[in-house]
Amino acid sequence: SQQGEEDPQALSIQEGENATMNCSYKTSINNLQWYRQNSGRGLVHLILIRSNEREKHSGRLRVTLDTSKKSSSLLITASRAADTASYFCATYNQGGKLIFGQGTELSVKP
Amino acid sequence: KAGVTQTPRYLIKTRGQQVTLSCSPISGHRSVSWYQQTPGQGLQFLFEYFSETQRNKGNFPGRFSGRQFSNSRSEMNVSTLELGDSALYLCASSSRTGENTEAFFGQGTRLTVV
Numbered sequence: 001s002q003q004g005e006e007d008p009q010a011l012s013i014q015e016g017e018n019a020t021m022n023c024s025y026k027t028s029i030n031n032l033q034w035y036r037q038n039s040g041r042g043l044v045h046l047i048l049i050r051s052n053e054r055e056k057h058s059g060r061l062r063v064t065l066d067t068s069k070k071s072s073s074l075l076i077t078a079s080r081a082a083d084t085a086s087y088f089c090a091t092y093n094q095g096g097k098l099i100f101g102q103g104t105e106l107s108v109k110p
Numbered sequence: 111k112a113g114v115t116q117t118p119r120y121l122i123k124t125r126g127q128q129v130t131l132s133c134s135p136i137s138g139h140r141s142v143s144w145y146q147q148t149p150g151q152g153l154q155f156l157f158e159y160f161s162e163t164q165r166n167k168g169n170f171p172g173r174f175s176g177r178q179f180s181n182s183r184s185e186m187n188v189s190t191l192e193l194g195d196s197a198l199y200l201c202a203s204s205s206r207t208g209e210n211t212e213a214f215f216g217q218g219t220r221l222t223v224v
Contacts, residue, residue, distance in 0.1 A: 030210060
């Protein structure tokens, strides 16, 4: 079963615009992670936010976490064509497995 | 530092055959996890090995098995292949097991069953 669910499933924007993706999860967590996957390739770790953190930045990425709503968002500012990829949130379930959501497919048009 | 290496990258097999996929983790990493990715089911957790012991297992039939060697390299085996086993199989390594751990993924093995 999926622990995290991303929204929207697909997002298409123009270069330079900001992209926001949301993730909701079901159970309590110690941390939440975001990954990127370029078409048919391996996943790349982007950022990890702990349950006692509300916001975290890494370059053009900004992640927020609201544990009361069991949700997180990933904001990519000033998007580039190279940001075109699928983005996944992931959390550890109670069994200690890292479980991924279905992902958001982001398309950035030049 | 070399990344996670998965071999082979592409594989075509016939229904009923068996297949073995290999994963070499980042040097020093002792945890290896396997995932199956399909368009319909997304990323599904198969199993995790740490120090040669299976630590976690997903909801897959017994046809899916794995092992880890003393050098942390891992293999997964799928016997009696079915068409539905066609997928991208991803391996991830971590320096330790448990939470607060980021996973480093290989490029995957694309398995096609015909």
